Amino acid sequence: MIQLNCSHNMYTYNTYHLVKAFFPEEEVCQNVAEDMEDAFRMTFPDGREFAVKREEIPAGADRSAGKYAVDTRLYEACRAYTGRELAWGLLTGVRPTKLAMQKLEEGMDRDAFVRWFREDSYVSGEKAQLAWEIAGREKSLLDRLDCRDGYSLYVGIPFCPSVCSYCSFSSGSLAQWQDHIGDYLAALLKELAWIGERAALCGKKMNTVYIGGGTPTTLTAGQLEELLSCIDRCFSREHLLEYTVEAGRPDSITEEKLQVLRGHGITRISINPQTMQQRTLDLIGRRHTVDEIKESFHMARGLGFDNINMDLIAGLPGETAADMADTLEQIRALGPDSLTVHSLAIKRAARMGQEKSTTGSIASLAGDPAVMAREMSAMIRMAYGAAGKMGLSPYYLYRQKNMAGNFENVGFAKVDKAGIYNILIMEEKQSIIAAGAGASTKILLDEPLDAPGGRKGTKTTLVRAENVKNIREYITRIDEMIERKGEWLWR
Structure with a gap:
């Protein structure tokens, strides 16, 4: 102790x-x-x-x-x-690239930044270089946006075919919530209609839409049609740059559902295996096979989706660097347009985290810590190398508490295939208006500021408006959720 x-x-x-x-x-x-x-x-x-x-x-x-x-x-x-160094040194926050972005905007050059980051925060030279590289890519994308009058829309679908053991999101299994999905959708559509009306009245421009969860494709094709039709009616696409739906779990994907997504002009989807090792999929509660991952990917390609992301998790229980090498080779053969590599983060809300608190040791879940640290380091290096061979470059990065090996989550993408919403959620340069249970709205407001010499200026303030996580409460308290947003939304 x-x-x-x-x-x-x-x-x-x-x-x-x-x-x-x-x-x-x-x-x-x-x-x-x-x-x-x-x-x-x-x-x-x-x-x-x-x-x-x-x-x-x-x-x-x-x-x-x-x-x-x-x-x-x-x-x-x-x-x-x-006798060890931490790759990210003193940093305990989730957004190291935000520091790089600030220095970039202040006019600092790369060498000066790397030197400052290493001396000030004990960050390794490799990670300092990575943060600077990603900040530059992020800035080039953000420069395309109207961050003052633009906004992004997040829509949360808190249902999954089954709940993975590592998951801490406020989502529930389809079997548990099947009878409540209709009521949930009715509340969600009401919230979306209000947001769309408010955005139009204030002259705001929607730049990205991200439908996440949970697993949005847990909805039936008819329910997806109802949701996407509501968004079409309530929001203008005049300034839309990206429209993402997390197709997520292969056991929730059908050709009919993908056809619905295509029919509504979805530009980017995720098909997320997390691993291509069947024994691990079985262990963590993902009720699908490796072959189903490949079938879903090829089905989406055949229907014309040309921007497909895939997610992997390094450090899943029992996996070794050899397993990661095999997974990456199978992913390379599919050829996704972007790849997000997460380092396992075990949180208290996840079943795996509860098991950890019961056993008192993560070792019983994910191997000996010393061995795991070496394996994790090798896995991360392999992921960077494999992404490079696939023509994917790192474009966004974030960290979480309790991450295996104290590493990071990194998104890699081909040219012009980077997820704009992912950058916005990390850099907090634009308002993100969120609908659904557990959804978190971030509103950027320009507030008056008294400057030296009696001059007047403005400062940007970030205001958060949280929806309740409990699905039943979201349904019964939807008017309260709308009123909570209305107190701040583009006042």
Whole structure:
């Protein structure tokens, strides 16, 4: 067990996640005591102690500088104890490329950024280069958008054929919710109609649509037709650049459903195997075969879909680098237009996370941590290499808490096939209006600001409006969800 003692709440978040990155298998206990002698104190697994003295915090340091002083000293202590570096250094946030984007917009060049990132945040040179490369690609795409008057629409379908063991999304199995889908769609269409009317009144331009979940193709062909027809009626496509539907699970895809998507001009779909190893698919609760993945992909190609994404997860239970190599070779043979490679993140809300808390060890689920770290490193390298051979370049990146090996999730794409919505959700450069259970709306507002010298200016504020996650509550409280958005939406 590792004990962390903090003199202030502001130290708890970063220190906990830094320590868990170095010691993923250890139980970490935290305590806050404002009257403690040190600013921060840690007891390592072998009983050794490390402390940051209060006098080591720069005099007059603000909250951010104080946290940074503790974080840097803690990182150096954990590095010395373990003999390991973290690829992403001090970073505990999910959007490292956002920092690269900020420096790019400030006029910093690549070499200066890489040097700054390494010195300031202990990020490896390889990851610093990657963040800069992706930020440049993101900026070239974002420059095509009207980020002030444009917006993106997210539509959530919280149903799946079955719930995967690693999944923490607010989705339910089709068997459990079959009798409620009609009521859910009625509430969703009501919310979409209101958003469309509000957008038109305010002169806003819809740039992307993303229908996710869950698994949207869990809906029948008739239900998909009803949903997509509603979007056609309620929203203008004059400024639309991308229309994505997560077809997702092969066991939810039929030719009739794909025909419905084609009929409504969907430009991008995802067919997500996660792995091409049958034993792993069976283990994690995906009730389809490897052959069905291939059949669904070829069916979509045959119907004319020319922008197909596939998702993979590195670090699934029991998988090795050899399994990943085989999976990547099978994906290469299919030739997707984009590939998203996730590092397994086990969250408490997922069944796998609950099993972990019961067993007390991730090792029983995903192998010995030391071995897994080596395997994960090899898997990630293989994924980058395979993507390059397929003509795919990295275009967006994000991180999650509790990620295997402390790595990252990266999207790779061919030229002109990058997912614009994926970039927008990470960089927060445009409002994303979300409908459905558990959907999170992010509204960018220009607020008045008093500048020096009595001048007037504006600042951009991000406001979040969350829909309830519970499907039954979403259905019964839909008017409340609409009112909650109306309080902020393009006021």
